[in-house]
Amino acid sequence: MKMTRNNHRIGRIAAAAATFALIGLAAAGCGQQQAAGNAKAAAPPTKASLSWTIVDGGNAQHNTWPFFSQDGKNPFPATLNLPANAVITLTIKNYDDGGGDVPAAYAKVTGTVGNVETVNGKQESSFSASGVIAHTFTVAELGLNIPLVAATDQGSTVVPSVTVVTFKTPAKAGTYTWQCMQPCGSGAGGWGGAMTTAGWMAGSVQIGD
Numbered sequence: 001m002k003m004t005r006n007n008h009r010i011g012r013i014a015a016a017a018a019t020f021a022l023i024g025l026a027a028a029g030c031g032q033q034q035a036a037g038n039a040k041a042a043a044p045p046t047k048a049s050l051s052w053t054i055v056d057g058g059n060a061q062h063n064t065w066p067f068f069s070q071d072g073k074n075p076f077p078a079t080l081n082l083p084a085n086a087v088i089t090l091t092i093k094n095y096d097d098g099g100g101d102v103p104a105a106y107a108k109v110t111g112t113v114g115n116v117e118t119v120n121g122k123q124e125s126s127f128s129a130s131g132v133i134a135h136t137f138t139v140a141e142l143g144l145n146i147p148l149v150a151a152t153d154q155g156s157t158v159v160p161s162v163t164v165v166t167f168k169t170p171a172k173a174g175t176y177t178w179q180c181m182q183p184c185g186s187g188a189g190g191w192g193g194a195m196t197t198a199g200w201m202a203g204s205v206q207i208g209d
């Protein structure tokens, strides 16, 4: 066919459109690769500092049940939220002077950075299973066990034990159970009351969204 002026023009437009389409495909391909690359490279962990208190009950609202607290006044919410993929430096002030017995496995610090914690300025990795530990913050599914030494009494003043510990949270969101493993509750063997009340000595931990 003899090329007319019009045919030439249509040919150029078609060629241009094809070029655009190619650029578009290349751009889309590039974007997909970028997304895949981002998914593979793990984001660096964030850092967080938390301060908790263990309140030794003794108030009108809560009788004498002890509880973990974020604000020093109220028990944890039933579901405690922690960030995912985080390095958390946690300070726990324990005002409960009642040391008790724990199963031997829970007298050890596990699942923290270095499997240690600092208690009143001294690094520790394990304790006597008898009479020393007032509570633990334990997330069995994560292998995390943070024993919390009893507070001491100086006259009528309770001097809290101060535990500082660093641990990493999983990168993936998930829900776990936390539990104190020192039977500090009421009822049979001390496993009732606070030990089975969400937010007091047990509950859920939601990591991530």
Ligand SMILES: [Cu+2]
Binding pocket: 066, 134, 135, 136, 180, 181, 182, 183, 184, 185, 201
């Ligand atoms: Cu407890």
